[in-house]
Amino acid sequence: MNDTLRASPSRVSPPPPHNFILLLIGQTVTVFGSSLLRFALSLYILDLTGRADLFATLFALSSIPVLLSPIGGAISDRASRKMLMVAYDFTCAVITIAFLLALLSHQASVLVIGIVMIGLGFVGAMETPNGTACIPLLVSEERLASANGSIQVIQSLSGIVAPVIGGIAYGTLGVNALVLASGVAFALAAIMETFIAIPHEQRARTHSMVRTIAGGICEGFRHVSQDTTIVKLLIVAAFLNFVLAPCLIVAAPLVLRMTLHTSDTVYGMSMGLMETAMIIGALTAGFFTKSMRNDTAWRYVLSIAILFLPMTLATTPILVSITVTITAWVPLTMFLISIMLVAALTSILNIFAIVQIQTRTPEKHLGKVMAIVLMVAQCVAPIGQMLYGAAFKHLSAGAYLPLLIAGGALLLVTCLTKSLFPQHITVHKQGDQ
Numbered sequence: 414m415n416d417t418l419r420a421s422p423s424r425v426s427p428p429p430p431h432n433f434i435l436l437l438i439g440q441t442v443t444v445f446g447s448s449l450l451r452f453a454l455s456l457y458i459l460d461l462t463g464r465a466d467l468f469a470t471l472f473a474l475s476s477i478p479v480l481l482s483p484i485g486g487a488i489s490d491r492a493s494r495k496m497l498m499v500a501y502d503f504t505c506a507v508i509t510i511a512f513l514l515a516l517l518s519h520q521a522s523v524l525v526i527g528i529v530m531i532g533l534g535f536v537g538a539m540e541t542p543n544g545t546a547c548i549p550l551l552v553s554e555e556r557l558a559s560a561n562g563s564i565q566v567i568q569s570l571s572g573i574v575a576p577v578i579g580g581i582a583y584g585t586l587g588v589n590a591l592v593l594a595s596g597v598a599f600a601l602a603a604i605m606e607t608f609i610a611i612p613h614e615q616r617a618r619t620h621s622m623v624r625t626i627a628g629g630i631c632e633g634f635r636h637v638s639q640d641t642t643i644v645k646l647l648i649v650a651a652f653l654n655f656v657l658a659p660c661l662i663v664a665a666p667l668v669l670r671m672t673l674h675t676s677d678t679v680y681g682m683s684m685g686l687m688e689t690a691m692i693i694g695a696l697t698a699g700f701f702t703k704s705m706r707n708d709t710a711w712r713y714v715l716s717i718a719i720l721f722l723p724m725t726l727a728t729t730p731i732l733v734s735i736t737v738t739i740t741a742w743v744p745l746t747m748f749l750i751s752i753m754l755v756a757a758l759t760s761i762l763n764i765f766a767i768v769q770i771q772t773r774t775p776e777k778h779l780g781k782v783m784a785i786v787l788m789v790a791q792c793v794a795p796i797g798q799m800l801y802g803a804a805f806k807h808l809s810a811g812a813y814l815p816l817l818i819a820g821g822a823l824l825l826v827t828c829l830t831k832s833l834f835p836q837h838i839t840v841h842k843q844g845d846q
Contacts, residue, residue, distance in 0.1 A: 433551040446598030448575030453591035469802020475530035478538040486542035486784030487629040495611040501540040506599035542784040569692040580681015633781030650790040659797035672812040690753035694760030711830040721820030724751040728812040
């Protein structure tokens with residue numbers, strides 16, 4: 414049945430390989446610019462205000478536009494994907510340069526930063542489904558899996574390099590130089606993407622554009638709601654993103670910067686190590702997912718929950734105060750090793766869920782369904798980010814208490830995952846007989 418579901422209509426031959434290489438380079442430059450800008454804004458907000466709740470709230474608001482990703486997927490199915498790609502990166506360049514002008518004129522208030530982050534989040538929500546849809550058009554069907562893997566690994570490498578460079582440059586050159594570099598990266602990506610030849614089939618419309626897009630979105634939601642396995646995967650993914658995404662995006666920077674008091678360079682290197690762990694998780698996902706099933710995924714969730722214990726211990730006031738007189742590297746090393754393992758396991762779980770959904774989705778619905786999955790799985794992350802920020806601000810006991818609560822929440826998610834996907838031992842035994 415899966416072969417029937419994955420069967421795709423005949424496609425035209427992909428253009429020459431250099432087009433995918435250009436796409437790969439363009440996406441790498443774009444991610445580098447985004448990572449560099451996100452890093453600069455995170456340090457700038459914390460240094461400007463010193464408020465953990467404000468830092469978390471702004472990042473939560475910038476994630477809200479992910480709700481619009483199904484619209485981006487529907488538009489990508491109708492318009493020229495190449496022109497959309499160029500337009501999105503050019504828009505990011507304009508927003509970034511406008512923010513640089515605000516910095517130079519000393520008008521970069523918290524409100525301005527919030528507008529910039531929301532604007533970039535909106536463009537990113539529209540661009541992600543479009544970029545994903547371009548890959549099958551540029552490579553042959555047998556190279557599709559490796560092409561997606563190449564995109565993910567190289568984008569993650571950009572996420573490593575950017576924080577390391579950013580940590581060094583922020584302390585020496587300042588935030589203005591980082592913002593300028595981000596704007597230049599977006600502009601270069603837009604220029605490079607104009608040379609990509611992406612096949613585009615002009616489709617006649619029988620209805621208005623709004624009605625056509627709305628119909629495509631409804632069709633995607635209909636397919637998702639009719640597949641109970643996809644619904645269960647979405648429920649688990651939503652709860653995991655509620656706890657883990659804010660931990661990696663908000664809690665980790667706050668712990669490194671405000672609890673462990675790392676320098677700009679150490680902060681950048683630590684964030685880079687987290688990205689490295691995610692790459693290792695992505696590279697080894699193929700090995701682990703071979704033996705992973707829906708009814709065994711709970712073991713990975715449980716492993717992540719257990720890793721929150723050393724993370725919590727590393728941020729307790731007793732350990733932090735004792736190690737200050739000996740060596741500050743003890744809690745930092747303990748926290749980094751734990752958060753890196755969490756990042757790697759999270760990457761493996763994400764890839765496993767994506768593969769499960771892709772194999773159950775017909776190709777004609779793949780873009781819309783993946784956009785909906787992205788929206789549903791990530792729409793809870795802003796709530797988690799704000800809760801993390803509020804917890805770090807109002808819980809005077811320290812950073813360890815929010816992490817301890819998060820670990821307990823993951824134990825509940827483990828139980829939920831195990832109950833949604835029970836083991837079918839009798840089925841396997843009958844098959845063996």
